[in-house]
Amino acid sequence: GRVLVIGFGRFGQIVSQCLLAEGVGVTIIDNDVEMIQSAGRFGVHIYYGDGTRLDVLRAAGADQAEVIAVCVDDREAADRIVDIVQANMPNARLHVRAFDRVHAMALLRKSVAYEMRETLESAFAFGGRTLEALGVDQETVAALVADVRARDRQRLELQVQEGLYAGIELAGQKVEPEPLTDPNKPAKPLNPEAQDVLAHETEFSG
Amino acid sequence: GRVLVIGFGRFGQIVSQCLLAEGVGVTIIDNDVEMIQSAGRFGVHIYYGDGTRLDVLRAAGADQAEVIAVCVDDREAADRIVDIVQANMPNARLHVRAFDRVHAMALLRKSVAYEMRETLESAFAFGGRTLEALGVDQETVAALVADVRARDRQRLELQVQEGLYAGIELAGQKVEPEPLTDPNKPAKPLNPEAQDVLAHETEFSG
Known part of the structure; x- marks a missing residue:
């Protein structure tokens, strides 16, 4: 496929729907049997295995893919895939699902082509x-x-x-x-417990 | 606040940014100290407590809110809040963060005014x-x-x-x-393991 999608959960499925709607060839990698079974209903190429392993990425066609879309639901796994791809396929275009702001910043420092915070x-x-x-x-x-x-x-x-x-x-x-x-106005604690927490914040950040 | 936001994590923070940008009064409830401290930097009313409890919702002004925005990162907690609000404040307008498709369907069956799958x-x-x-x-x-x-x-x-x-x-x-x-083409397994999983799927769903 032109796009290699790693992770076929909530996120990877919707990404694939968009690609398939345009007739783009998609290969997916997932090591969850349920996800693979879901993928059977889509017109995609399917590789069952651990997408954080170089041999699996290669076997699924990572070297030929125009975009490697990292859609796994696990920040550490996503980072591992990015590192492996950047070390072994320096010209690959990486699009990565980020967990939060800190993760997005880390991905941008690694110069991935695109990151999107998942929520x-x-x-x-x-x-x-x-x-x-x-x-x-x-x-x-x-x-x-x-x-x-x-x-x-x-x-x-x-x-x-x-x-x-x-x-x-x-x-x-x-x-x-x-x-x-x-x-245009300061935060207002509505109960003593909130006030306590905010008072501490002022102490710590001062 | 005109909007009561329950849960001030990744999702609730962005929702609140949008509301504050329009000058809308926002009250947030969270029981995570770190989230409450974050909220201290925003111009919001803050209630520190468990948003799945009726007394906490009432104390934070749920009866007066025009919209109750359930932004918690936990499907069960979200469902509990929806049930409590619908039982005790039948006219409240509920906007709810959904985990996935199944959760969204459950929320629509409960006739919430709005649900959005988080990814x-x-x-x-x-x-x-x-x-x-x-x-x-x-x-x-x-x-x-x-x-x-x-x-x-x-x-x-x-x-x-x-x-x-x-x-x-x-x-x-x-x-x-x-x-x-x-x-326009059938799914294609790329390794024997994928083929096995797909064969099983055909068996089970036949």
């Missing part, structure tokens, strides 16, 4: 639909979500470029989320 | 970007992804309406994924 776009759609439910018109919502998406991307690229958090993910730490628009 | 839209974006990398132009990709999304939605609503799988999620079973476009 990001669903959360944008959810936020947009919630604004519509509050009476904001569709056009305004679309512009607003596009703006938040662009700010988020800008911040991500800045963090990667500046290397502000270089290596932080190795320590198992988290990148602090930041508001992308200036909050 | 669906990121997978669509990933599939679209992969088609672009293969040389398909942006406009074609956008139309194609919109078409796959519409077919997927249609199939989901049909399955819910026909009650084809009513109760299946209770048994812990999975709904078989189906190709949304007709595969």
